[in-house]
Structures are given as structure tokens and as C-alpha cells.
Amino acid sequence: MTAVAARENPTAGGRAGAADVDVLIIGGGVNGTGLARDLAKRGASVLLCEKGDLARGASGGSSGMIHGGPRYLLHDVETTRHSCADSGYIQRIAPHIIFRIPFIMPVERGGEFGRLGMLLYDTYFSVYDRFTPLKNGIPHARLSREDMLAIEPGLVGDFLGGIALDEWGIDPGRLCVLNALDAEAHGARVRTYTEVVGILRDAAGVVIGGRLRRTGEETVEEVRAHAVVNCGGPWAAKVAGLAGEGGAGVRLRPGKGVHLVYERRLCNFGIMTQAIDGRQVFMMPYQNETWVGTTDDDYYGDLDDVTATTDEIRYLCEALERIVPGLAGQRLIGARTGVRNTIYGWGVSEDALSRGYAVVDHARAGAPHFYSLAGGKLASFRLQAQEAADTVAHQLGILAACDTHHHALPGGDSLPNELELSRAYGIAPLAARRLIYRHGSLAPKVLDIGRESSTGFATVCASEPTLECEVRYCVRHEHVQRLGDLMARCRLAIGPCQGSDCGLRAAQIFGEERGLDPTSVREALMELLGRRWHTARPVLGGAQLAQAELLMTEYTGLWQAPAMTPLA
């Protein structure tokens, strides 16, 4: 069949005509990378293009939980159901990068439901218990006031008791990276810092590919594809718009969400409470930090430049400091900001909007072979990808069924023993544990790089700790284009030092691996520090302000240098 024939019968296009790839996926968040993996495993040839780094948008800015969302029970039971179900699958395929986060919800005497509070919440979570087995959660427990305060002595208030429940955290950056790597292992190609700036269509309006431009470059190249899938997250409406009228049907109501990051773990359990407006907010131990979140506000601003505002920071601090007063003196190191890709709805509050997803086939709007995967949640990304892949596979005539829930993501097949690994390579057990957390069964492969040089096992980022061999491994194998991309790979510069300690060394390693000249090494360092600065800037204060002064002073010489001209 020829391309002409395809034009004559656009709905039966299949894999007709010449093309570079079967599917061009736009967006490297969890939807895009999850879809790339799914389609690649079914045998389709896939090219994924992401205009920034993987997980830079809604995925990376998320709460990092694959929870069932008891919050959605009130408005959106279906989302709770499929989030719980898919969370169970995700745990199976990515056992290394998940971690349990038990939560407690203190019930106050003066709360909304008065003395009935305990009973009502107990009943509410009894309903949630019906879904929790799907995500390997244990049923909720009713805690007496004394039990609850024994678990979390930092709680202060007049409590009737509390409810304990069980959720799961995940590293969204690594989740996207691992999906992308697994897609590549099945033949897909992944290109970060490559923006799709146009959609190619033939005379009949059939979508036949995209125009690509590398970030910071002028030249545009064309890629022919049998199908194009828009996984643009909060940018999905903009991406759909590249097909003009044909992109109709993707309408979002972006919601900005802020998480505050404290330098270390300040609680054993996540703690849920209400903010001043009655919204549910939480603090939780997250890896070696504590996060406080989340705001949810309609966002009309620039999707490419999102920062936390003073009001959002104060709103969250106020809510948590009310029942955990000790939080007030703690060291706040950053505000993570993301924009949700929530599907449009009118006349409801942000919280009440559905977290559902939609696979839009743009054939109806006159752009066959163009699809959008809009909305959705991190906790059900695999299911979202499966449904989108089913639609695309149908067009391509691929009969293979989805099997993304049957096979582990890279490193997830078995977990090495941390003490054995620590002995075998002479590294600290903590370093071994964190390495296994990120790389699972691939940890020995990472550590083998350490044997290449005398500094291979040196600690680069002490906050984590991240070893030199892991930095090299990520630079070589995990789509690190810019130094700051390491933050989402190996948590480099994530901790309180914000790169003042590890930045220079990481830049040197990056430069050595890439063969960069000294000026480019310096630019790489500035890129990393700039990204850290973006999240640190809104919450500067206390000890972190001294850290910022230290960092600015330390690298003063370096950022003088680019402005330096010959002393003629």
C-alpha cells in the first residue's frame, strides 16, 4: 500500500507508507515514557521526544506517591479504584524504587464532625480498605490518642485519636528514566531536550510525523511516523494545538501544586491534616527529606516558568505548624513546584476535579493518526499507558497485548544484599543501600565503574550519599544531557548543600565523561546551581540563607570568570 492509498482511506491507515518510526511520542513524563515502554514491548518502533529532561513537568513535580488517593473517594471513586489497582502492579515491576509511607490522620476534638469524628473517619477509611489490598496496603487502624502520640510525639493538639493508613512513595524521576531505558532496551529511541515544534500532515489531514528541534538550536528536522501521540502533560493542550483544528478535544485545567522540602526526615509517619480552608494537606517523610504539600490552585501563568509564591509557602507552613509546632524551626531547603495536567471541568473547586484521564483520538477532529493521552495520575500511569497503547496498536495492526505489568523495570528483577555489596566493593552500607534503592539488580554494574579509577568510589554528594561511579554511570547510560539532570537520576545536589559541596566535582566528572572544555564544564556547573537556585530562592531563610551565602561566595570566582575579558 502506498501513502496515497492511506490518504484515500485515512481511518484504515495502519502502518501504511514510508515512515521513520511507527510512533512518535511527545513528552517524557510518566505518561510518555510509560507509553514508549508499552508500545516498544509490543514490537512497535518508537521515538520519544522530550523538550526538557525526563520527568521535568507534572511527573517530577508530583507528590512522588503511588497512592490510591483516599482524597478522591469523595468525588471520584473510579480514580481511587484504578489508582489502587495500578499501584499494585507498579510495586511489582519497580520494587527497588518504592518505599512504604505509613500515614496518620489525627482527629481533633473540635474538628468538623465533633465527637463523631473518629467514627466517621473510621467508616470512611473502611470504604478505602476495600481498595487497599489492590495496592498491597494493610487496612487502616484506629489509634487511641496515646498510641498516636507515642508514634508521633511532635503532634500537639486536642485529639480524639487518629487513623493510620498505608501508602507508597516512589521516585518519579527514576520511574520515568527506567521506563525510558526499558523502552530503549526494546528498540525505542529517546531524545531529551528535543522539542516537537510542528505536526506533519498530508493533504488529507492525516498526521504523518512531526518537526523536531533540539533545544537551543535553529535547525528543524522532520520525522515521519505512522502515529503521533501527545503525552504533553500540562502542555498537552499546547501540543495538540500544533495540529490546529485537528487537535481539538484536549482541554485542561492546569493546577499548580507546591511541596515544601525540609532537609531531613522529621517524622516517622506521614501526617494528614487540614489547611485553613479545610483542604487536606500533609507532611511526610520522603527518602531522606520531609515534604509538606500540597497546594492545588488554578494556574494561568507560564508553564515553563513556575515558582512558588509567598502565599503558598505560608499556607502550607501554617497548616502543618498548627499541629506539629516543631516544624517551625526546621530547615526548609526548597519549594518544588509542578503543574497538574488535570482535565478541564467548570464550576468545581480544584480539589473536586476528576483526576481521570482520557485517550483522545483526533481522527474525529480531522487529524487521523494523532492521539492525546491527557490527564491521569502517577499512581495509575501504567494503566493510562496501556489504554493509549491499545488504541495506537489497533491502528498499527499490532496484535500483541500489553505486558508492562508482567516484567520488571530495569533493576527491578531482584534486589542485591546491601551488606554483601558494601563488603564486595568497600563502600559504606548506607551508600550501598541507596544505590540498590535506585538501581536494584544493576547496582553491581554501577559499582564496577568505580574500579576504573582510584577515585571511583569517592563520595561526590555527601547528602545522599552519591558515589563517583554512580555519577559516571548515570552520565553514560541514563540520558544525562545537562549536569542538573543528575538530580532526578542519583539525587545529586538535592540535599541541604544544594550543590555547594558536590557541584564542582560533579561538573568535573561530567566534563571528563563528555570531553568538555573548561568553559563548558563551568557552564554545566552554573546550570546545576541555577536549577537548585530556582527551588531554593522562594524559601530562603534561617540556616539555608547562610548556606546560600556560602554557595554564592564559594563560586564567586567562577561566575566572575565568564564576564572576564583579557586585561589588555
Add this chain to the structure above:
Amino acid sequence: MNDLLVIGSGLAGVTAALEAKRRGAHVIMASRSWGATAMSTGALDIAFSPALSPAQQLPRTVAEHIMDIIAHRPRHPYGVLGVERTVAGLRQGMSVIAPALAAQDLALAPLDLEADNRGLPSTLGAVLPAASALASHWDADFYVPQSAPFGIVQFNGSAAFDAPRLAEGVACDAQAASGTLPQLVVLPVPMDGRVPAAVLARSLEDVNVLDELARSLAPQVRGLAGVLLPPVLGLEKHAFVWRRLGEALGVPVIEMLGHIPSVPGLRLALALEAALVAAGIENVGAVSAPIIERDRVVGLATAKGNEVRADAFVLASGRFIAGGVHWTNACREAIFDLPVVTEHGELAADSFESMVRPLPGESHPLLTAGVLVDRELRPMREGRPAYRNLFAAGMVVGGFASRYALCADGVALATGALAAAGALGDVAIGSKP
């Protein structure tokens, strides 16, 4: 009775204390701990005003850099003081600090304001401008063409000091500045470089270890213009270690400027502390809770609960690193609760927003926050000097950050010397027994 109490024992505070001592005053020090001076690179940053645009001609001499800073940054302490008093203060500060440090066996290169900044190699892998430095950093200037090659020492397994990478960076900057690409040769030595710099510095104070280093370097240094090392040549016995290695090798030995945590900063802090002891200036430790009578400060409470009184006070408590300025609910000076000013103007005390919202193209106003001073260096509150007998020196003075113009040590020396002079102008020295 004390004529003067100085709060803070960094470069600014010690300059003020020694200057007051020289003038015959009875001086007492209130120092809680080391501050940012202990993180010095080893260079003395007096003035380097980077070109604001590529088209701008870079000033040549240090004095021209000072004038450039004054011209472009009116709220900078140099601008507040004016060029003549800045220069006079710098010279005076240097004239008390240099001999005091030399007496502790820590030599400073002479400060010549009519000369260019030198381009000193640093462990950041960059050439940094400096008007003076500890003597061990001073003998290589990569802003001028170098015809003979330099060696750069690689300690075994040192990740913090990656000689080939650093050599590339230094050569790149040197070429940009001098038009000539210097030759840098890596000199591997078998000594373990995986230990922290301060530990390595301590171990090299052992003559046997030092001589072993000299033996492994000696065959490699022929024909070299100098040998560059990370700044690890001893801590308290630095002068001895540096001299002995230089004599053993027969070529200049140059320590590169350090970055945090830096051995040169520790040396400087130790020597300043010793200089205070040598001058017989007592340290009463941390102070707080000022005692005010009308428009004068009369004393402060020590951590032990005693009162310490003086006729005049110099506040040299540093900025955020040292804790002289802090921000909990608002950004304020920590001891007297003085309001702060930034490079862009005054901060409203309660305006969180004005502090966290940087101006377009600027980094962050908070990083230039410190007390606003009048021409006499008296901290201001509501448009007039907060107290008749309180003067400020060093980083606690607002309106500048070394991020924009390498000047922190120059500000410390100039304001330290002038604050002491101003404070004693208000006191009849030795009027009390």
C-alpha cells in the same frame, strides 16, 4: 574600664581591635566563634569589579577597580566612604594586620593599589583576581604570559583535587587573560589524597612526610617555573612547611587558592586569634542583650550572664554565615535588632515578599543584606544613627555582596580600621584608669 568592645573576630573585627590597640585604647573582644574569614580562599579580595558588559573596558589597577565599584554601586561601603577614605582605611587596615599576621608566621603579600590584580590559580580550576594573598599563593600570576611550564601536583586518589581537570581550567582562563596558553604538567605523587585537605595539611607538618613529598617531586621539577599544589602545606606550621619544600625543590612552590572548607581560611583564623592573644586582647565570648542608656550603648550581656561594659562598640559580627544578620520572621541584625538594607535599598521589616522576590536579572537581594551605615560607619535606624557610640565593620554592613565584586577583605580592612578610629574619636582614650 574598656574603651572599646569589638564584636566579632573575623578580619574586620581583628583589624578594628588592633587599630584601636595601636591608638592606645583598652580593647576587649566578644567573639562567639569563627565566621566567614575561616573560609577564606587565601586571597585578599580588595577590589575586582567585573565588566558589566563585554564592551566595557575592564579597569586595570586595584585603585581603578575601587573607583569602578563606587561609580556603579553607590550603596557599596566603598561608595559610602568615598574613594579617599576607602583607600586610607585600606592602607591603615593593612598596616596593622600584615605585621600582626607576620608575627604569627603568616606572611601576606604587600598590597599595592596602583598595581593590577594578580591572576592566582584556584582549586576551582579557575584563575581568580587578587590584590594580595597569603605569601604561599602569590608567586604565580597567570594574568601575564608564562613562557616556562608549571607543574601541578596530583595526590594519589584525590577526587577533591583533580589535577588534570584543574590544569585545563587554569590554562583556559590564563589564555583568555594573557593571550598565551601556559603549559601545565601534572606531577603525580604517591601520597594518599583521599583525606580531607586539613588532614593532609596536618600530616605534611611531619618532617618525614614532607621530605617524602619533596623526594617524589624532586626528579619531576627540572625546568619548571613553579610547582602548583592544593593549599595543604601545613596548618599551624605552614611557613616552615612551605619554605622547606621550596628549598628542597629549588623552584617556587605555589599553593592554589582553596575553596570551602579551605586550609588557608583556617590558617588565617588561627593567626588572627593568636594575634589577639599576642596583643593582650581578652575575648569574653558571645554577647547579646545590649544595655542602652539614651542614645548610647553601655554594655552587653555575656553568655555566662555577666555584663561587659565599654565606652564604644564596633559591630563586626558578619552576615548570614557568621550569624551577624539573620532571618527568622524578618531579616534583621542579630544583636541590636537593627534594620537591614540591600544593594537595592531598604527592606521593609515585615515584607517577606520584597525579600524573596528577586529583581529581574539579579540574583537575590537578601544576599546583599546588612546594616545601613552613615559616613562614619554608624548603623542607622529610622534615618539617623541608632546609637552615638556604635560603629559597624565588615560583612555586617549591607549593600554589597562579594558575589558582584570581589571585595570582602577590602571592606573588612577599610571599615575595620575606620570604625575603630571613629569609635575612639568618641572616646577620650585612656581617660579612665
